[in-house]
Structures are given as structure tokens and as C-alpha cells.
Amino acid sequence: MSNNTYNTFTDINTLGEFGLIKALTSDIDHCQPSTLLGVGDDAAVIRHEGEVSVVSTDMLVEGIHFDLMYTPLKHLGYKSIVVNLSDIYAMNAMPTQVTVSIAISSKYSVEAMKELYEGIYTACRMYKVDLVGGDTTSSPKGMIISVTAIGHAREADIVTRKGAKPGDIICVTGDLGASYLGLQILEREKQVYLAHPGVQPELEKSQYLIERQLKPEAQSGAIEYFRKAGIRPTSMIDISDGLASEVMHLCSQSGTGAYIEEGKVPIHPDAERTALEFNLDPITCALHGGEDYELLFTIDERDLEKVRYMPDVFIIGEMTDASDGIQLHTTGGNIHPITAQGWNHFREN
Amino acid sequence: MSNNTYNTFTDINTLGEFGLIKALTSDIDHCQPSTLLGVGDDAAVIRHEGEVSVVSTDMLVEGIHFDLMYTPLKHLGYKSIVVNLSDIYAMNAMPTQVTVSIAISSKYSVEAMKELYEGIYTACRMYKVDLVGGDTTSSPKGMIISVTAIGHAREADIVTRKGAKPGDIICVTGDLGASYLGLQILEREKQVYLAHPGVQPELEKSQYLIERQLKPEAQSGAIEYFRKAGIRPTSMIDISDGLASEVMHLCSQSGTGAYIEEGKVPIHPDAERTALEFNLDPITCALHGGEDYELLFTIDERDLEKVRYMPDVFIIGEMTDASDGIQLHTTGGNIHPITAQGWNHFREN
Numbered sequence: 039m040s041n042n043t044y045n046t047f048t049d050i051n052t053l054g055e056f057g058l059i060k061a062l063t064s065d066i067d068h069c070q071p072s073t074l075l076g077v078g079d080d081a082a083v084i085r086h087e088g089e090v091s092v093v094s095t096d097m098l099v100e101g102i103h104f105d106l107m108y109t110p111l112k113h114l115g116y117k118s119i120v121v122n123l124s125d126i127y128a129m130n131a132m133p134t135q136v137t138v139s140i141a142i143s144s145k146y147s148v149e150a151m152k153e154l155y156e157g158i159y160t161a162c163r164m165y166k167v168d169l170v171g172g173d174t175t176s177s178p179k180g181m182i183i184s185v186t187a188i189g190h191a192r193e194a195d196i197v198t199r200k201g202a203k204p205g206d207i208i209c210v211t212g213d214l215g216a217s218y219l220g221l222q223i224l225e226r227e228k229q230v231y232l233a234h235p236g237v238q239p240e241l242e243k244s245q246y247l248i249e250r251q252l253k254p255e256a257q258s259g260a261i262e263y264f265r266k267a268g269i270r271p272t273s274m275i276d277i278s279d280g281l282a283s284e285v286m287h288l289c290s291q292s293g294t295g296a297y298i299e300e301g302k303v304p305i306h307p308d309a310e311r312t313a314l315e316f317n318l319d320p321i322t323c324a325l326h327g328g329e330d331y332e333l334l335f336t337i338d339e340r341d342l343e344k345v346r347y348m349p350d351v352f353i354i355g356e357m358t359d360a361s362d363g364i365q366l367h368t369t370g371g372n373i374h375p376i377t378a379q380g381w382n383h384f385r386e387n
Numbered sequence: 388m389s390n391n392t393y394n395t396f397t398d399i400n401t402l403g404e405f406g407l408i409k410a411l412t413s414d415i416d417h418c419q420p421s422t423l424l425g426v427g428d429d430a431a432v433i434r435h436e437g438e439v440s441v442v443s444t445d446m447l448v449e450g451i452h453f454d455l456m457y458t459p460l461k462h463l464g465y466k467s468i469v470v471n472l473s474d475i476y477a478m479n480a481m482p483t484q485v486t487v488s489i490a491i492s493s494k495y496s497v498e499a500m501k502e503l504y505e506g507i508y509t510a511c512r513m514y515k516v517d518l519v520g521g522d523t524t525s526s527p528k529g530m531i532i533s534v535t536a537i538g539h540a541r542e543a544d545i546v547t548r549k550g551a552k553p554g555d556i557i558c559v560t561g562d563l564g565a566s567y568l569g570l571q572i573l574e575r576e577k578q579v580y581l582a583h584p585g586v587q588p589e590l591e592k593s594q595y596l597i598e599r600q601l602k603p604e605a606q607s608g609a610i611e612y613f614r615k616a617g618i619r620p621t622s623m624i625d626i627s628d629g630l631a632s633e634v635m636h637l638c639s640q641s642g643t644g645a646y647i648e649e650g651k652v653p654i655h656p657d658a659e660r661t662a663l664e665f666n667l668d669p670i671t672c673a674l675h676g677g678e679d680y681e682l683l684f685t686i687d688e689r690d691l692e693k694v695r696y697m698p699d700v701f702i703i704g705e706m707t708d709a710s711d712g713i714q715l716h717t718t719g720g721n722i723h724p725i726t727a728q729g730w731n732h733f734r735e736n
Contacts, residue, residue: 075545080623081477085439092433094429129428135442175452177451275429
């Protein structure tokens, strides 16, 4: 279990804000030709060529979105970028730049911040986006990370949440519920560790679930496949709050209903097993768990053949008339209405 | 003295995240033709026409950047937008869109958040920018506001910090030090209020200084004038950390030295008087106070005539060879080196 202590400890106060920014951004490379100017002036400058820009922003707060007791800072940095890129892909656009603002209390060392930025830079390299700006400031308590991602697309390629129509096929790019179950395991091991600090946590057999929680990936491959195969989804959203919540967003914005076939919702065997260990229904974890960062999209039924050849795609249901509501067709042959029970950070506190 | 209590108190937990976003963004109007899609999808979509985008981001933290004991939420919302637009103007670009992310503890009511957003929307209307996205989440303690501003310009119009050369004239768009002195007054009255809660603060005669602190404006007029008069500054920066710190940024990035004439630095009579009341040297407040959000820029000496007709512009010095260093020519005929003593939030804590 990582507790984020480091051999070297350089008090953040010894550098000051400009020193810290310099220490964290001195070796930025740019890979996007559209990045004319990055960190180091009042603003970054981005070039365009008749395309549209796509902008998304997210804030991660210590104690709400992450727990540093079991989140390595490098993973946290990586994840903070990925969750924003996921929103850009969900518009059928390619991310090109990010800005990162961080507020930290003085308990963090310069080395800890470098660790966080190593994760940020790794994600930037992996997804070929440029870090072009940000703000580093202090907070009276804890860490807050705010990321804004910018992407590009041809205007005609943009996919919103509101284009689906009855009869469209509902697809998802990967298995669901694993991230939520990874979090349950980390929380359980944290409690064990707090009660018995000498006991080593058992995490090996849950590696897949924990990685889905701590180091999620965004679905760049799906967007590349859409381009190659000439598919334009009719609506799309990324799964951050859980399948149920996202299906409801697509339906309410498109003015449709939907049904999801329980038996078609992809759930990893490790997630299935762990859900039962926690006395949870696996499909409930898939519907309401969240933080999967898979893409949920709909396609016109004429594109069905093209989608069948897409790697890692699962067809899980169909859009219907709004009057039919949003339903789960269970494997037992029953029909249940799907309601929202996703994350609600305000209610948790 | 505002203590941000309201007649109506709707617990933030009754709305949930989506409810809160809806309550805060239901009446957004767009005024920029480049805004194709705003709040309500995974990302906003912005159109371009062969121009460049300019992006800047800032984070404001309760207890570090603002004190809600004397900052009305409406002013805070307004200021959080303005300080970001100021960075866009400092690139000689026009801001067009903003995103706003806010983390708040559950002690804030929905009415308080609406108050904050009223200030945000007022600033957006005033500066003709569109709010196109954001994130609203909870924090374990206090309020954090993160704003990203996006602007546009022709590539040839962009002005960075690094284009100045020896002989260029140094100009500033307005008086300096007032915002810092406004903050000193608010802090003093806060202490009086805490010690004697019955005593009404005396703020009337300090209205100008307090407004500079609580409701600063960004210098859109200067950028419009540059366009009309055909001036392209050789370097530019906005004054957020104090004149001294910003001159040093221009010099270090342009590879020049500079001298500033003390007698030419504009200081408002109220600032002058109040500085003496606090036993402070007015020029020290102007050099190191910060949060003025005026533009500091340099022009080629051939543009001097054009700048003379600019409203509210002050010529305060000249760029020199790097070997001459950065100097203050005092009214008494002495020469002092200028060093950085600006805000350092990390040192304060």
C-alpha cells in the first residue's frame, strides 16, 4: 500500500511558485503541430485549419475523488489526464492539448509533485497530447487537480448526446463495473491496514480490478476505428457515472427510450467473482458503478455490419420510443425500469 | 461587511450534481458565433476560421486567494472570470469562451452558488464571452474555483513576453498599487470586526481601492485600441503579481534590461494617501502589490506617437541592454535595482 513518502523531501516553500512551475515543466516536449506556444506566457496558442475545437474540463478533489492512502501520485496524475481525454473522445474528436491546475497544501514535497507530473507526462505521451499551460498554487488543505482538455475534429464528425433515434443499436467499448469493484477492494484493504498496520494487503488476485480503478485508459482506439471504418455514431458519451446514468443522458437528450439486455452487458470474470464476494449483484455494479471510461454509443442499424468487426465492442441494446421508457431485459426474462443510482458526490458528504 | 448569509437556504445536497449544474446553467445565452455547442455534453465545440486559439487557466482557492468574510460571492464570481480574460488580452487576443469548475463544501447553499454564478454571468456578458462548460463537485473544506479562458487572434497579432528589445518604450494601462491597498483596508476592517463585532467598518472613503481589489476589470479597451491604431506591442504581460515581477518576466524572456522612472509610475491619490496611513511607501505598493490587472507592454519607439493618443496609457520607462540590469530611477535622482518581492503564496503558508 503506497503512502506516498519519498527518500528526498524538498519543502515546496523553498522553490516558490515560479520555481515549482519551472521544476515541473522544464522538460515538456510538444508533439502536436497545432501547438504554437505552450507553458511560459500568459496563455497558450493553438493553430487551426478549418476544424472545430472541443473543450472539456474536470476537477479532482482529495478526499472526494481520490484517497492518497492507496492512490500512487503517478497514477493520480495519469488518471487526471485520461478522464478528460475520455470526454474529448466521447465527442468523436481527437485530443490535442491539456492545461493542468493544481492546488496543494505545504505537506507535499517537490518530489511528490514531480511524481504526480510524471504520471501527467506519461499520459500526455501515451495519448499524444501537449501540456500547454496551468496554474500551481497552495491550498489550506489537501490536493485539488483541475484539467482542461482541448481537441479537434471536422465539424461534420462531431457526435453529441442528442442524435440517437428509435431503432439505433447501443454499443459499449469494454467491460463495466470493474473500476467500482477495484475501489471496493482498495477501501476494504485500507480499513484492514488502519486496524492492523502490520498486515500486508492482498491485492495480487485483484490486479485487473485495481488497475481499472487506479489507471483507467481512454478509448482512443474506438475513435480511430470509426474514422477508418467510416462510422459516425448517432450519439455518444463516456461512462464516468455508470451505464444507467449515461444511457439516461443519451435518452433524455435524444428524446428516446432504450432497452439494455442484461446478458449482453460485458462484465469481466474477476468483477463477477468479486461482486459476489462483496454480496453485490454484478449487473448492479455494471449499471451504477462508474469510472469505467468506456464509450457508450449508438449507431444506425445500417452500420451494424461495420461495427461487428470492431475490436472489443459489445452490442448491448437498442434505442426505442421515449414512451417505452428505459428498461433492463434481465436474463430471467423480466423487464425492470432503469433508474439513476450513480455516484452523487454531494450526497456522500 | 458581507458575511454571505442569505434569506433562503436550499441545502446543496437536495439538488445533486446534475441538479446543481442545471440550476446554474439553465439560462446561459451565447453571444459568440464561434460557440457551436456549450454546456450539456461531454465537451464544448468551438469553430475557427483560420485564426489561432489562445488558452489560459487560473485557480482561486478560499483562504489563499480570497476571504469570504469580506468578498461578496457575486464579486468573487466576477473576478474569477476577469483575471483569466486578463491573460488572454495580455496575448493581444480577444477572449471568446470560458469554462468554470467549482468545488464547494456542503456549508454553501444553492442560493450562495447562484450568487457566485450571477457574478460569473455578469462578467461573461460584460466581456462578451460564452460560458461553455465546467464541473461542479464537492470539497471537504472551502471553495476552489478553476477557470479556463479561450480566445482568438490572427497568428500575426499574437504578442508574447519575449519580443522586446533595448530602446522599446515601456507602458502601462492604468494606476498601480490600489488593489493591494484595498486588500490592506479589508484585512484591517476584518480584524476590527472580529475584535468588536458591533463596530461598523468605515469603507466609504476607500471605495476606489476596495473596488480595485474586489471587482477588478480586464483591459479589453487597450486591445481594441491596438487594433484600431495599428499598434502591435513588442511584448506584453498582465500585472497580477506586481509591476516589478512583471517587468522582470518581460526582461528575462526578451533578454533585455529595463529602467522604470519612479515619477512616471501612475498611483491613484487614494492609494498614495492610504499607503502613508499604513506606513508604506506608495512606490513599493505599486512595484510589489499586484492584482492590478493592468497591461504592461513595450512598443517600438516608432510607435510612440500612436500610443500618446491612447486613453489611460502611461509611459513609465524603457528597455535597455541586459547588462544594465533592471533599475528604478527614483524621483530623488538615485538608481535602485528592482528585485522580486511579489506575492508568493507558498511562502505565506
